[in-house]
Amino acid sequence: xxxxxxxxxxxxxxxxxxxxxxxxxxxxxxxxxxxxxxxxxxxxxxxxxxxxxxxxxxxxxxxxxxxxxxxxxxxxxxxxxxxxxxxxxxxxxxxxxxxxxxxxxxxxxxxxxxxxxxxxxxxxxxxxxxxxxxxxxxxxxxxxxxxxxxxxxxxxxxxxxxxxxxxxxxxxxxxxxxxxxxxxxxxxxxxxxxxxxxxxxxxxxxxx
Numbered sequence: 001x002x003x004x005x006x007x008x009x010x011x012x013x014x015x016x017x018x019x020x021x022x023x024x025x026x027x028x029x030x031x032x033x034x035x036x037x038x039x040x041x042x043x044x045x046x047x048x049x050x051x052x053x054x055x056x057x058x059x060x061x062x063x064x065x066x067x068x069x070x071x072x073x074x075x076x077x078x079x080x081x082x083x084x085x086x087x088x089x090x091x092x093x094x095x096x097x098x099x100x101x102x103x104x105x106x107x108x109x110x111x112x113x114x115x116x117x118x119x120x121x122x123x124x125x126x127x128x129x130x131x132x133x134x135x136x137x138x139x140x141x142x143x144x145x146x147x148x149x150x151x152x153x154x155x156x157x158x159x160x161x162x163x164x165x166x167x168x169x170x171x172x173x174x175x176x177x178x179x180x181x182x183x184x185x186x187x188x189x190x191x192x193x194x195x196x197x198x199x200x201x202x203x204x205x206x207x208x
Contacts (some may be wrong), residue, residue: 005106007159017160026160027052030081031129036061037077039070050079051128056152057105058121066148072111079105079153085182088166091176099182101162109151116143121150130208136175 017023033050038045046067051058057079061068071077075157086099112118119140126134140148167180192208 005157007104007106007157014162015163016164017162018158019160020155020158022076023103023105023155023158023160024052026083026101026162027057027105027155028128029079029083029101032057033057033081034077035071035077037067037070037075037198039066049125050081051125052155053121053124053152055155057155058150058152059109059123060121060125060148060150063147063149065149068151071109071132071151074108074150076106076108077153079145084183084185085164085203088163088167088182089180091169091173091178091180095167097127097163097167097198099163099165099184102160104159105155106157107153109153112150112152114146118148118150121152122148130207132205136205 016030027050031049034047034048036046038046043069048059048061048067055203059068059071059079063069080102082100082102084098084100088097088099090096112121122140122145124132166182169180189208190203194204
């Protein structure tokens with residue numbers, strides 16, 4: 001029997017959505033997720049890289065991973081990604097907040113066993129995490145593929161939640177002589193750092 005997941009928004013429902021396109025936008029904008037699961041009544045949450053491939057989330061790691069081993073056996077999971085977009089400075093601590101975008105995806109992941117399908121998934125991961133890089137890389141060896149577990153989690157049961165905009169101050173606080181507003185936060189790429197063992201003469205590729 002398939003276990004039902006309650007994705008009803010009980011608090012701040014106006015911030016929630018079950019729109020598939022919006023969920024994909026939030027997922028595509030991120031590179032790190034947290035995968036939650038429970039083994040022997042002990043909950044775990046594991047951070048990991050991910051990518052979206054059509055209507056599937058791709059998660060991967062070592063074949064020895066407790067997370068991937070259990071998920072491959074049909075253990076239910078919850079995968080979450082969150083973007084921290086800003087600090088919201090209200091006129092009270094109670095109404096101070098953050099601006100964010102988040103998605104939770106629930107379900108049972110499928111282990112990818114077909115070699116061609118696994119290669120396609122690895123390509124999708126590289127393209128998402130490091131756009132432009134794949135053309136420079138050699139193909140994965142059979143040994144490397146065998147050492148890697150690749151799972152697909154369908155984006156079928158999910159919820160999106162976000163906050164944007166100004167503080168929501170109480171009317172009684174509006175005249176307080178305190179600054180209120182938003183400090184936007186973004187993640188930006190820094191200057192590339194050459195590997196210490198990089199041979200002389202190799203130039204940095206443009207996609208960096």
